[in-house]
Amino acid sequence: MAVSCRHTVGIISGNSLELNAEDWNSRLMDFMAVVDDFNVRGQRDQISHPGFVSEYKFCTLCGERLDREALGLLTYSEAFDRYMDAKG
Numbered sequence: 244m245a246v247s248c249r250h251t252v253g254i255i256s257g258n259s260l261e262l263n264a265e266d267w268n269s270r271l272m273d274f275m276a277v278v279d280d281f282n283v284r285g286q287r288d289q290i291s292h293p294g295f296v297s298e299y300k301f302c303t304l305c306g307e308r309l310d311r312e313a314l315g316l317l318t319y320s321e322a323f324d325r326y327m328d329a330k331g
């Protein structure tokens with residue numbers, strides 16, 4: 244029986260572990276809220292920089308090349324646009 248890999252697809256600051264494909268979009272959306280807060284409040288308050296997103300090209304578990312679009316993974320800019328749309 245074939246075991247399908249859950250694919251590690253990247254790292255988002257604030258998450259100590261590599262994220263798998265299932266968790267990526269929701270964690271990225273959570274991160275957008277942190278970035279947005281930094282962009283707004285960071286103008287006047289000393290708050291720490293939210294950090295960075297690292298999108299892998301290859302799964303670190305199975306080594307397969309990640310077709311991020313086929314996996315339905317949001318890019319940073321897509322997530323940001325989606326966040327801003329939802330915010331209204």
Ligand SMILES: [Zn+2]
Nearest residue numbers: 248250302305
């Ligand atoms: Zn994999």
